[in-house]
Amino acid sequence: EVQLVESGGGLVKSGESLRLSCAGSGFIFTDAWMGWVRQAPGKGLEWVGRIKSKTDGETREYAETVKGRFIISRDDSENTVYLQVNSLKTEDTAVYYCITYSSKSAYWGLGTLVTVSS
Amino acid sequence: QLVLTQSPSASASLGASVKLTCTLSSGHSSYTIAWHQQQPEKGPRYLMKVNSDGTHTKGDGIPDRFSGSSSGPERYLTISSLQSEDEADYYCQTWGTAGVFGGGTKLTVL
Numbered sequence: 001e002v003q004l005v006e007s008g009g010g011l012v013k014s015g016e017s018l019r020l021s022c023a024g025s026g027f028i029f030t031d032a033w034m035g036w037v038r039q040a041p042g043k044g045l046e047w048v049g050r051i052k053s054k055t056d057g058e059t060r061e062y063a064e065t066v067k068g069r070f071i072i073s074r075d076d077s078e079n080t081v082y083l084q085v086n087s088l089k090t091e092d093t094a095v096y097y098c099i100t101y102s103s104k105s106a107y108w109g110l111g112t113l114v115t116v117s118s
Numbered sequence: 119q120l121v122l123t124q125s126p127s128a129s130a131s132l133g134a135s136v137k138l139t140c141t142l143s144s145g146h147s148s149y150t151i152a153w154h155q156q157q158p159e160k161g162p163r164y165l166m167k168v169n170s171d172g173t174h175t176k177g178d179g180i181p182d183r184f185s186g187s188s189s190g191p192e193r194y195l196t197i198s199s200l201q202s203e204d205e206a207d208y209y210c211q212t213w214g215t216a217g218v219f220g221g222g223t224k225l226t227v228l
Contacts, residue, residue: 035217037162045154045162045209047217097161101213105177106152106164 002026002107004098009112012088016116020083022098022109030054033101034074034081038094039111048096051081066092088116120146122210122220129226135198138223140210147191150213156222157206167213168193200227 008020024032035050049062051072060072071084081098093116098109121143130136142149153165166176166186174186183201187194197204205227210220 037217037219044207044222045156045211045219047211047219050217095161104167104175106154106167108154108162108164110161 004100004107004109006096006098006109006112009096009114011115011117014088014090014116014118016088017086018114020085020096020112022081024079024100029079030076035099036072036083037097037099040094090116090118092116119143120212120218122212122218124210124220124223126221127224129228130200131228132200132202134200135196136200136225138195138208140193140220142191151193151210152213153186153195154209154211155206156209157203202227
């Protein structure tokens with residue numbers, strides 16, 4: 001069974017940083033493209049970015065709204081993908097979800113809440 | 119620019135069928151999309167991906183009541199025999215390319 005477990009969220013002040021983690025199990029992590037999606041309170045889903053597998057060049061892509069502030073990385077030895085969120089703004093307040101895709105399906109984590117206060 | 123457009127809301131009666139639409143922007147009508155469901159106070163769940171030829175691939179455990187289809191730039195999610203637990207937000211997303219989400223459709227089961 002595929003499982004994704006996010007952690008690292010919390011309450012921070014504007015301008016501060018956090019590192020979110022997503023631990024995967026039940027699939028071949030080294031082959032997986034891993035993504036992050038966020039959802040602000042009462043709003044829809046917003047794609048944040050993704051990282052391809054090492055085999056596919058470990059290419060990173062980001063939404064324009066976070067480019068330059070957020071960094072996605074992965075540690076295949078730990079089956080974990082990270083989202084470093086820097087220079088946080090109040091509008092970054094959201095639940096951050098991890099997502100992975102196979103050729104036929106997609107799997108979501110339960111999310112971790114990041115709250116940015118002014 | 120790739121944009122996915124969804125109606126903000128839809129409603130249908132218990133036991134009836136409903137067809138939700140996701141429209142791809144001009145020049146992107148060949149794209150595959152995914153449908154995700156988000157029930158109240160829960161995280162999203164993958165339902166299926168829908169190809170431009172109308173074929174679809176469902177996720178694990180998704181009931182037969184859920185199906186997908188296509189016509190030109192439109193991708194559809196049809197839910198038949200509506201149940202109360204189908205009341206949820208439904209999002210479409212591009213598949214394969216860097217992710218874009220539609221704004222979501224809030225489905226109310228009457």
